[in-house]
Amino acid sequence: MTKNLESEADPWPELFWVGGVLWVDFANSQSLERLNLGSVLESRDSVQSWFGRNFDEVNLEELAELRSLMAEGVSKFHVGSPELATAIERVNVILRSSAGYDQIRQTGDHFEVARVYESPLAVVAGSFANFLAGGDFGRVRKCAEPTCTLHFFDESKAGRRKWCSMSQCGNRAKATNHYRKTRSAGSN
Numbered sequence: 001m002t003k004n005l006e007s008e009a010d011p012w013p014e015l016f017w018v019g020g021v022l023w024v025d026f027a028n029s030q031s032l033e034r035l036n037l038g039s040v041l042e043s044r045d046s047v048q049s050w051f052g053r054n055f056d057e058v059n060l061e062e063l064a065e066l067r068s069l070m071a072e073g074v075s076k077f078h079v080g081s082p083e084l085a086t087a088i089e090r091v092n093v094i095l096r097s098s099a100g101y102d103q104i105r106q107t108g109d110h111f112e113v114a115r116v117y118e119s120p121l122a123v124v125a126g127s128f129a130n131f132l133a134g135g136d137f138g139r140v141r142k143c144a145e146p147t148c149t150l151h152f153f154d155e156s157k158a159g160r161r162k163w164c165s166m167s168q169c170g171n172r173a174k175a176t177n178h179y180r181k182t183r184s185a186g187s188n
């Protein structure tokens, strides 16, 4: 997801934005909280900071519930899985009771209709619903670094993205491989 925080430096570390799509970033924030890298659901302010806008309605409890549903389901979402059925049911309930409105957005010479929601809960639900309608769950993967629990939506053309972040896990994996190679070369 691309953040637009005017002139202000983004207070959230890079790992909060590696998911490629909002609902995956939101699910990842649960792991990042456990690593003490920042707590999105700490307060109304932290929620608004992460989403980059103000909301009339912020329900931390419901956000936490939706987040654990997404975080625990992210690697199990595929057509026919019970985790996906549960998520769809929950997201539909949220969307049914959410006020929202359509807005025209322009990117270059391309226009699209984007729905704007009044609560962060509905923003996440909307992101998930849009992804389900147009994205590809086969391209939502866990980072290849074994100790990393972050997920991402692979938007690369070849579909071979391996790491959540090149600067974090990518380099760590390369360093480990290099270490193994030099060690085995030395023991010959």
Ligand SMILES: [Zn+2]
Pocket (backbone or CB within 6 Å): 143, 144, 145, 148, 149, 150, 163, 164, 165, 169
């Ligand atoms: Zn990673």
